[in-house]
Amino acid sequence: MKYLMLIYGNEHIWNSPPADDLRTLIGEVDAFNEALRASGELVERQGLVSRAWSVRMVADTPVVTDGPYLAAKEYVGSYFMVNVDSEERALEIAQSYPALRFGSGPNGGGLEVWPLMTGTDGDR
Template identity: 40%
Template sequence: MKYVAMIYGNQAKWESFPAEEWPAAIARQDAFNRKYQETGELIGAYGLADAAAAQLVRRQDGAPAVTDGPYLETKEYLASFYLLDVESLERAQQIAADMPFADVDPVELWPVLHEAAPEA
């Protein structure tokens, strides 16, 4: 079963994090990623750019119509997401709870409902 685990953030949170603690935080995250990549349960981990870099794309008269900013007008935004492939919901919950900052902020866990088959 595949699950997406999502972590949310906001600019105030990132700015309040002491600069000298970033290297250790990144090392903990890298260790988490390696641990679950080695078991085959972590398919990918993706940290997203700041919300100011987000764009909205629509189709207008058959062409892309692009505007700046995230869709939602909110301070919280999706900061990173992880694609898991595990045997059970319980295993996905265990991995989500093992994320480095799960004791501070919740991890949102969604089952993947449909996956497009890869082209052969």
């Protein structure tokens, strides 16, 4: 089953580590991604441009505004998708994501795990 991993953060989180720590973290994330690629579990990964738009219906008219996170302290900064045999494996991967250690405390951050629909009867 495929799972989408949404990685949350904010400017404080991404700008807080010293330069050497950030380089180390980037290396750890690269190694994390390479291990998932080598295992055949990594389907895709991508960073997101910080500019997002929201399209919502207002009085029967689609209205476009700046991203859906205007008042939020966190936003989705990147994602990766895995194809694994079980929910347990997906959660194991999510818990081992190296950048989680920068998402604790009052400034938020973190990772969400979303099972993806496959169009089969096994969907939730």
